[in-house]
Amino acid sequence: MLTRREFVLSMGALAGASGALACPAPLSNGKKHAVLMLNAACGNPDIPNVFEPALLHVDIGDSVTFLATDAGHNSASKKGMIPEGAAAWNGGLDEELTVEFTVPGIYGHICLPHYDWGMVGLIVVGRDLHNLQTAKKIRHPGSARKVFRNLLKELENQT
Numbered sequence: 001m002l003t004r005r006e007f008v009l010s011m012g013a014l015a016g017a018s019g020a021l022a023c024p025a026p027l028s029n030g031k032k033h034a035v036l037m038l039n040a041a042c043g044n045p046d047i048p049n050v051f052e053p054a055l056l057h058v059d060i061g062d063s064v065t066f067l068a069t070d071a072g073h074n075s076a077s078k079k080g081m082i083p084e085g086a087a088a089w090n091g092g093l094d095e096e097l098t099v100e101f102t103v104p105g106i107y108g109h110i111c112l113p114h115y116d117w118g119m120v121g122l123i124v125v126g127r128d129l130h131n132l133q134t135a136k137k138i139r140h141p142g143s144a145r146k147v148f149r150n151l152l153k154e155l156e157n158q159t
């Protein structure tokens with residue numbers, strides 16, 4: 001069992017050693033998960049500004065650390081796209097933020113500087129899709145519309 005610090009260090013080393021363009025190994029360690037904030041998609045440099053993974057399933061009570069692998073990104077929950085009763089979050093630029101997920105459901109999150117570019121992601125807690133229809137109704141600017149639509153479609157296809 002790794003401590004949180006060791007876990008984050010290993011995640012950072014992993015991302016650093018392989019470079020932003022390589023696909024990292026699964027970024028989960030038991031109840032702890034990591035999402036990389038990247039300037040370009042893993043394995044596809046033509047897609048700029050991404051969360052990796054963009055769609056992540058975790059169990060109730062798990063935590064997710066958003067790692068500032070590349071500079072200039074943040075993670076913030078998207079209003080209307082988190083379950084009722086869940087706490088919103090809004091990380092600072094380049095902040096390594098850890099969020100604990102105790103309320104089951106779908107969580108949409110965005111990078112504020114690159115929201116228009118489609119730097120968005122979904123975290124699903126406890127395989128619970130009760131707020132799927134609510135989340136689908138939220139409107140988004142620019143490329144975020146398409147990326148969220150594709151992620152939500154991918155999620156629906158998994159079930």
Ligand SMILES: [Cu+2]
Pocket residue numbers: 049050072073074111112113114119
């Ligand atoms: Cu960004």
